[in-house]
Amino acid sequence: MRIFEEMAKYGHEQVHFLQHRGTGLKGIVAIHDTTLGPALGGCRMRPYETEEEALFDVLRLSRGMTYKCGVVDVDNGGGKAVLIGDPNQDKSPELFRVFGRYVQGLGGRFYTGTDMGTTPQDFVHAKRESSCFVGLPVEYGGSGNTAVPTALGVFEAIKATAMWLWGSTELTGRRFAVQGVGKVGALVVQHLVEAGGAVYVTDVSQPNLDAVVTATPGEQLLGVVGPEEIYGLDVDVFVPCALGAILNDETIYELRCAAVVGSANNQLLDMEKHGAMLAERGILYAPDYLANAGGLIQVADELQGYVPERVLAKTKAIYDMLLQVYAFSAEREIPTWLAADRLVEQRIEQVKDLKAVWVQKAR
Structure with a gap:
C-alpha cells in the first residue's frame, strides 16, 4: 500500500x-x-x-469520525x-x-x-x-456505556426514516433485519420491539443471539438467520450493526427493503459507487456516521464536563438532523451520503473562516 x-x-x-x-x-x-x-x-x-x-x-474510520463530529456539531475532528x-x-x-x-x-x-x-x-x-x-x-470518572446513546441515536434515525418514507414514526407492524446484536445491536432490537416492531436477527456470536432471543417476545422475533441470509429478507428496514463495508456489489442486489439505517461504521464499501446503487434501487440510506453518532456525542461531552441531559437532547436531535439531510438530498437531487458530506464540509469551511480571527492564547 x-x-x-x-x-x-x-x-x-x-x-x-x-x-x-x-x-x-x-x-x-x-x-x-x-x-x-x-x-x-x-x-x-x-x-x-x-x-x-x-x-x-x-x-476510513478516522475520516468518518471527522464527518461524524461535524454533523452533530461538536468541537472535535x-x-x-x-x-x-x-x-x-x-x-x-x-x-x-x-x-x-x-x-x-x-x-x-x-x-x-x-x-x-x-x-x-x-x-x-x-x-x-x-x-x-x-x-x-x-x-x-467516565460517562459510562456509550452503547446506550449509540443505540438511541440509531432508533431516532429509524423513526426519522419512517417519517420521511411513510409520514409517521409509528413502527408497530414494521419489519426489521438486524445484522449484529452485540452491545449496540441488542439495544437497537430492544428499542424496536418496545415500539411494536418485529425483527429478524443474525450474529456470528451464539451468546449474543441467545441473549437477544431470550429477551425478545416470541411474536416479535421473526427468526434467527445465518449471516448471509440477512440481506435477502423481505423487511421495511435493514439495520446493519456489525462490521463495515457490507453494502457492496453483491449484497446491494440482495436487499429487499425500503431503507438502510444502522450503527455499523463505513457501511458502503465505496461511497460513490454503492451509494448510487442504493439510490438506483430506490433504497433510502441513512448516512452511518449520523445514525450512529450517539456514542460520539456522549464522549465528546465528557471533554467539556459531562451533562447527561445535554447528551440525551443532542442524541434525540439526530432525528431532526437526518430529516434535514433527506430534505437537502431531495432538493439537490444528490445521494444522501453526499448530502450529509456537503453539510459537514460547509460547517468545516465556516469554522476555518471564523478561526481566521486571531486570539491571544491563555498562558
Missing part, C-alpha cells in the same frame, strides 16, 4: 504506527482532520489478517486507533498502559476510548498513563 497516496486520497494529516515488544502491542493511530478541534475517535482491536487491512480500516490482535487472547493491562503512553505522546491531538473489541475497563489501565481517554466506567 502506498501510504502517502492513501493519506492524500482521504485527506489525512497524520498516521502513527505503534509497536512495543514487551507487551506485543501493534497498532495504528490515524488523525484525519483537526480543523474543528482535537481528533476524537475510538480504539478498535481486531485480529487483522494483514497490515494493509488494518491501515485501510483506520483510514476525526481520528481513530486500531490495535492488531485477538481481543479474547492478546489483551493485558500492560498493553493498554503502553498504548496510553503512546497516546499521551501525541500531545492532546487525539482522544480515544472504546470501540469494537475493546471495553471501558481496558482504558482504565490506559488512563493511568494519559489524560486523553474518554468513555470510562462511571466509577472511574
